[in-house]
Amino acid sequence: MHKMHKKNFLLFFFLFGIIFYILIIFVSKHSIVLSFLLFLLIITFVFLYFNFKISSLLFYKNVYNVISQLIYCTDINVLFNFIAHSISDLLNAERSSIFLVNKEANILWTIVAEELVEEIVLPIGEGIAGYVAKTGQIVRINDDVYKDKRFSPIIDQKIKFRTKTILSVPVFDKSNNVIGVIEVLNKKSKKGFSKKDEEILVLLCNEITNVIINAQLYGQIQLLLESLLKSFAAVVDARDPATKGHSLRVMRYAINIAKAMNLDISEKKVLEYAAILHDIGKIGVPDSILLKQGRFTPEEYEIMKTHATLTYDILSKIHFPQEYKDVPYIASLHHEFMDGSGYPYGLKGEQIPLLARILCVADIYDALISYDRPYKPPFSQQDAIKTLYEMADQGKIDKNIVDIFVSKKLFSIEERKFVRVNKEISFAYKKLTAEDMKAVFPILAKTRNISLRGLQFISNEDLPVGTFLEVELYLPNFTIETIAKVKHSTRLENNYNQYRTGIEFLNLSPQAEKRLQECLEKETN
Ligand SMILES: [Fe+2]
Ligand SMILES: [Fe+2]
The missing domain is CATH 3.30.450.40 (GAF domain)
Structure with a gap:
């Protein structure tokens, strides 16, 4: 850059010398006014030239800055x-x-x-x-x-x-x-x-x-990590069928809250992973206690409580990337209460990190409304909300989080947004693969659970989560074409060859969305 300045400086002096020389010749032969006009003209040209030079220099400097930043930034x-x-x-x-x-x-x-x-x-x-x-x-x-x-x-x-x-x-x-x-x-x-x-x-x-x-490498590693974490959650589910799906639902509530609170991307990821894994410690609790029907004795309850520290012990053995290193700690704090009456550490108020306080609210809400816990009947949504507020008033859980959770209706997680239509809607899908797409025949299916964001259906094949599908949805008088992504696929308990599959629409046009909305309104009345 120094060389560049020096060159410009010399050029400027050279030009200035020529201008001065022309002016002296001109003044000696013509009037002062004419000479002055010529002077103005030359100065304008010189100004425009340098301005152009400087702006293009600045432009290339900006390009250089962008390129050099690419090396230093590590967050994709x-x-x-x-x-x-x-x-x-x-x-x-x-x-x-x-x-x-x-x-x-x-x-x-x-x-x-x-x-x-x-x-x-x-x-x-x-x-x-x-x-x-x-x-x-x-x-x-x-x-x-x-x-x-x-x-x-x-x-x-x-x-x-x-x-x-x-x-x-x-x-x-x-x-x-x-x-x-x-x-x-x-x-x-x-x-x-x-x-x-x-x-x-x-x-x-x-x-x-x-x-x-x-x-792309990072995405693949992320996918691997997430699928591993989800299979961990499935391990807990397999041990304790009474709480099937609990971890994933808690994750969805927690993420809804995090989004409403505008937490940053890495905080949301820490919360997501901590939520999926919060009860992983239950695999260390003996069957006689974990699967017990009815209330725990005080001794049994003490053993049950060890699942929180076991969660920490298990997760701290996973080598999380630096930005997710708090996952084991946050996950292990999901039973901590603001008044210090929780476990495992009895932390109080702000000592409990915000992410753990969110996790706690999400966990309690799901436990309250679950219909499959042997020791209590399910709470209605209103009763569960009432209980959350009672606990907030007693100083046990963060009232601000409860307020956000309730006022923004964050308890309506995806699966529960589906409406059940009166008549079955037919659709066809084919998996998007790199092979010649024409060689793949579309598979016909039917659904009654559908929303503007996606649908649920019973599939005869296990479509892996993340599979992209090309979908044609046959509404009365209108066909919608969209790309969709498989969000979940669970084997039906009574039929090993069928799977409850959820797909999310990825590129519905506004027109298609309008038609689908009209159809859903009509078919649910
Ligand atoms: Fe727990
Ligand atoms: Fe839990």
């Missing part, structure tokens, strides 16, 4: 957000999205799209990003993109955005496979995206390759 979510924002800023555009390619499912999904809450999923080949992923070609459209046949307006409709101009560039790995697509939308200047914008974006894409490869 923060990193992708940073990249998307930086690209929008650098290219003076309204919005940028980063899509990752999932080869097995033959889809593209957004790891980040600025100001987007829901993830977008596109089959490869669909839309501009899908075209770029399929062909590996750059697309730059400065006329109205709606006139381009490759463009799909579904995303615009979904996020209530109007794409006008677009610059979409593929990200390649070292073997020249497309692993991602970057899409920049709506250049703020009238000329649209230039060749220079394209070059800058290609330059950035080369730097982003490693970030995407890391994100």
Whole structure:
């Protein structure tokens, strides 16, 4: 940079010398006014030249800054957000999205799209990003993109955005496979995206390759970790069928509260893992106590209470990544009460971390409404809420958390949002795989439990959680096409070849959502 300054300085003196020389010649031959006008003209040119030089220097400095930041940032979510924002800023555009390619499912999904809450999923080949992923070609459209046949307006409709101009560039790995697509939308200047914008974006894409490869590895590890944690929860369920599904429900309540309290991503993850695993210590409690019908004797209760410290002992043997290192401690505190009367440590008030206080409320609520605990009948929703408030008034649980939980109706977790329709709705699905999709025949199924977010049905095959499906939903007079993801699949107790399967719709268009809403209203009356 120093060399650059020195060069500019010399250039400035050289130019200044020439101007001075021309002026002296000019003044000696012409009037003062004319000389002054010439002087102004020259100064203006010099000013414009340097201004251009400096702004382009600043631009490249910004590009350099973005690239250098890529090395230092280790949080994948923060990193992708940073990249998307930086690209929008650098290219003076309204919005940028980063899509990752999932080869097995033959889809593209957004790891980040600025100001987007829901993830977008596109089959490869669909839309501009899908075209770029399929062909590996750059697309730059400065006329109205709606006139381009490759463009799909579904995303615009979904996020209530109007794409006008677009610059979409593929990200390649070292073997020249497309692993991602970057899409920049709506250049703020009238000329649209230039060749220079394209070059800058290609330059950035080369730097982003490693970030995407890391994100995919990180995603796989995360998936592995989460599936392991869920199978741990299933181990507890298998030991104690009376509390089947308790851990997953507690996790959903706890996450709802965390979202309502705007906790940050890593706190939410700690809470999610702690909630799934909070009762894992029960595997160390003898059957004679764990499975006992009726009330515990004081001695039995003392043994039952050891499950909290056992949870800590078991979980502390797992090597959690640094950002999740509090999971064992938080999980072991789910029976601590604010007044110090809880266990295992008898912590008081603020000594109990916020995440553990959330977990405690979620755990109590689920225990109250559960219909399958042998020692008590299930509470109604109102009675459970009343009990939560009584406990908050006694100073046992955090009243603020109870308020949030109740006022925002966070107890309505996903599964309970399904409505039961009068007539069965037929649908067909096929698994999205990398193989030729036409070779896979769609499977017909029927459902009566459906919501705007997804549906539940009895499947003859175990669809692994996370499988992507292409779904056609046959409503009366209207067919909806959407991509869906399997959220849960549980073998039916009385039939070993059937599974209760829940799927979530990923890209319903607003129009399809409206039709589905109308259908649900009609079919539930
Ligand atoms: Fe517990
Ligand atoms: Fe529990």
